[in-house]
Amino acid sequence: MSATHAPTPVRLTAVDGPDQPAVTPALEALYRGFEQELLVPLWTEIGDLMPAHPRSRAVPHLWRWEALRALAAQAGEIVPVGRGGERRAIALANPSLGGRPFATPTLWAAIQYLMPGEDAPEHRHTQHAFRFVVEGEGVWTVVGGDPVPMRRGDFLPQAGWNWHAHHNATAEPMAWIDGLDIPLQYATEAQFFEFGRDAISDAERTTPDRSRSERLWAHPGLRPLGSAPVTPGSPLLAYKWAFTDRALADQLAVEAEGYGGTVEPGHAAVRFTNPATGADVLPTIRAEMHRVVRGAETAPVRETGSSVYQVFDGSGTVTVGDRAWSVTRGDLFVVPSWQPFSARSEAGATDSDTSGGALDLFRFSDAPVFEALRLDRQEVTR
Ligand code: 1HN
Numbered sequence: 113m114s115a116t117h118a119p120t121p122v123r124l125t126a127v128d129g130p131d132q133p134a135v136t137p138a139l140e141a142l143y144r145g146f147e148q149e150l151l152v153p154l155w156t157e158i159g160d161l162m163p164a165h166p167r168s169r170a171v172p173h174l175w176r177w178e179a180l181r182a183l184a185a186q187a188g189e190i191v192p193v194g195r196g197g198e199r200r201a202i203a204l205a206n207p208s209l210g211g212r213p214f215a216t217p218t219l220w221a222a223i224q225y226l227m228p229g230e231d232a233p234e235h236r237h238t239q240h241a242f243r244f245v246v247e248g249e250g251v252w253t254v255v256g257g258d259p260v261p262m263r264r265g266d267f268l269p270q271a272g273w274n275w276h277a278h279h280n281a282t283a284e285p286m287a288w289i290d291g292l293d294i295p296l297q298y299a300t301e302a303q304f305f306e307f308g309r310d311a312i313s314d315a316e317r318t319t320p321d322r323s324r325s326e327r328l329w330a331h332p333g334l335r336p337l338g339s340a341p342v343t344p345g346s347p348l349l350a351y352k353w354a355f356t357d358r359a360l361a362d363q364l365a366v367e368a369e370g371y372g373g374t375v376e377p378g379h380a381a382v383r384f385t386n387p388a389t390g391a392d393v394l395p396t397i398r399a400e401m402h403r404v405v406r407g408a409e410t411a412p413v414r415e416t417g418s419s420v421y422q423v424f425d426g427s428g429t430v431t432v433g434d435r436a437w438s439v440t441r442g443d444l445f446v447v448p449s450w451q452p453f454s455a456r457s458e459a460g461a462t463d464s465d466t467s468g469g470a471l472d473l474f475r476f477s478d479a480p481v482f483e484a485l486r487l488d489r490q491e492v493t494r
Contacts, residue, residue: 127156166416168448170216171208172432177442184225184287193232195310200225201290206446215446216418218478220294225287226251226280234277234308240345240394241292243268244474246424246442250282254316255349260323262288265353265424267384269393271345275308281319289422291476293396325349329387346386346393356382360403378408398479404428406469409456415490419447419477426471427460452493
């Protein structure tokens, strides 16, 4: 696609300040001269360019899972999956990001929906991605020829440039969420994309209970000596719910015995990490699971960088900046940079949870980017 670039009009206005120049005909003439030459002086811009603290363009926002799933199911009836569109993925658009499919300035989050027997075609891209499953099962994601089952609670990272396709082997539709660093990579202007094969092989349509990656890499503290990670992300392609659930339950049990181990009383949390390095699962995305026991409330914390949360189980109230919502299973919300976040676990009107009354929150963020740039800051605001 070629585009002709019209010069961006520059429109300078005088600013107020003790040492700012008076608005005189001479100043007006100077500013029109700057505009003509596409020049912008710092003194009119510094407040916007260098705010005293982060001012996110994104706003806190909540999407209800019920509404998302209903629309995705409708898309399942009307919109085929195939080459070109590639995925039946419907992205969260933060209301203050200009209608772009951007949940935050750096993160994409979408519900994806695959009908019985459908395949989503193979491709690869530099964008780092993951899937997280809040309900259902039946889809195998085939990453680099390795079929990986997807079931409720499973977290499936997939670092950039891996070939991947999805295959629904069952008689039921399935929905899940995709997280990617699309807005960040869009800003970097360094993205690449390639189509793969139009159909996966019969061997890849098999539906083993565990992927090869899990059999090699999902043994705690045990590194396979004959296998080296080939991508910049985790070589483990699925973090199964049974392990995550047990880690959280054990953390709370150790706390109950009086030995600490939790983030704060009643708040257990784990981070999904690369078993080869201990680092985040993806170069640009951090993913965690938090469990807040019934009746507990987390301290409000603000951090640089943005997060997207999905309620995995339970219900409660979440507070983001000056917004607060009652949330239940599947609901998604956004925490923009430097907005305080806290969560309280409480019984909800529509509880059907199996988490013993706890509020389980899946979280992903752009934290690895901010840490690499030494821009990470965190503050408890109480
Ligand atoms: C993609 O490849 C997937 O593989 C999901 O499931 C969402 C959004 C934009 C571009 C590629 C997938 C995507 C995507």
